[in-house]
Amino acid sequence: MxxxxxxxxxxxxxxxxxxxxxxxxxxxxxxxxxxxxxxxxxxxxxxxxxxxxxxxxxxxxxxxxxxxxxAPEPGHLLEMFETMAELEAACGRLAARRLTPELEVELKGALDACARAASTGDPEAYYGENYVFHTVIYRACRNDFLCGQALALHRRLSPYRRLQLRTRHRVAQSLAEHEAVVAAILASDGAAAADQLRRHVLIQGDGFSELVANLRTLDHSAA
The missing domain is CATH 1.10.10.10 (Winged helix-like DNA-binding domain superfamily/Winged helix DNA-binding domain)
Incomplete structure (x- = not known):
């Protein structure tokens, strides 16, 4: 909730x-x-x-x-997304091995909440549930240090992750990626969970580095 x-x-x-x-x-x-x-x-x-x-x-x-x-330099922002992708991949890999029954219930519930938010067509509502979904995976890895690092970087990147969800069809695509992540974790397939999460985050990183580059170009041209 x-x-x-x-x-x-x-x-x-x-x-x-x-x-x-x-x-x-x-x-x-x-x-x-x-x-x-x-x-x-x-x-x-x-x-x-x-x-x-x-x-x-x-x-x-x-x-x-x-x-x-x-705004972050485009190269720095891309590096942040690359790091985020690896942190999430590590969380997913460990979650697939360490998922408890209680966290399995939370994970399924978070995915259902994402689906309900996606059905409203409201990217902001979806982002809220998307955040919860990812934090459940961080906790499910059962490594407090890794969880803390993932949470901290997720918060730093939240403006860009929110904005990216406003692009056409991205919410539906994101939900499909979430479903694939959950399927891999429930199947105890750590490699697949890591790969799904890595690609899920890197899709955003590429788009946002381009966006910030364009914004900075406009800023320099107006100076």
């Missing part, structure tokens, strides 16, 4: 959407006071939201300017 977002999370997602959709341009200054007035909140949740966005690379601190809209 997805927990309701708190105020900071809602603000982070709103600002994140405006950045990835181009409504907040690269290099735009993010003034805490102005944002607080705009959203009718105190500066504290704004500051917390911006710090969370800084961890994803969408916001950075510039000397004498404060927080500004940024």
């Amino acid at each position: 997805i927990r309701p977002m708190n105020q900071t999370q809602r603000l982070r997602q709103t600002i994140e959407d405006e950045i990835v959709e181009g409504r907040l341009a690269l290099g735009a200054r993010l003034d805490e006071t102005q944002l607080a007035e705009r959203f009718g909140v105190s500066r504290t949740p704004i500051r917390e939201a911006l710090l969370q966005l800084a961890a994803t690379g969408l916001v950075e601190t510039k000397p004498r300017r404060g927080m500004v809209v940024s």
Whole structure:
């Protein structure tokens, strides 16, 4: 079950959407006071939201300017997705060997929730269930250190994974990939689970590195 977002999370997602959709341009200054007035909140949740966005690379601190809209270098973003793919592959491989009956129930339930969200045609609803699905696999590997590393990088890449789900047919494709992952894990086929998860994540990485490259090109041409 997805927990309701708190105020900071809602603000982070709103600002994140405006950045990835181009409504907040690269290099735009993010003034805490102005944002607080705009959203009718105190500066504290704004500051917390911006710090969370800084961890994803969408916001950075510039000397004498404060927080500004940024973006990871395309090559760095691709490297992050490559690393994410290997972490997820490792989680899937171990989950196929170590799945407990309780986590099997959770995994099947998470897949069912993804299917229900996909049927609504709402990418945001699907992303929420998609996040839960992946975290179940991380926990199912039963390696706390690996789980923690996977969760941390997943959170850093969340803006790009969310945006990618808005492309045509991607939700349906993602669901089919989830089904293949679950089938491999339930069959105790670690190699297949690892391969399915690796390809599932790398599809996104290629698309997002191209997107960020295009955004940076537009930014440089406008300078």
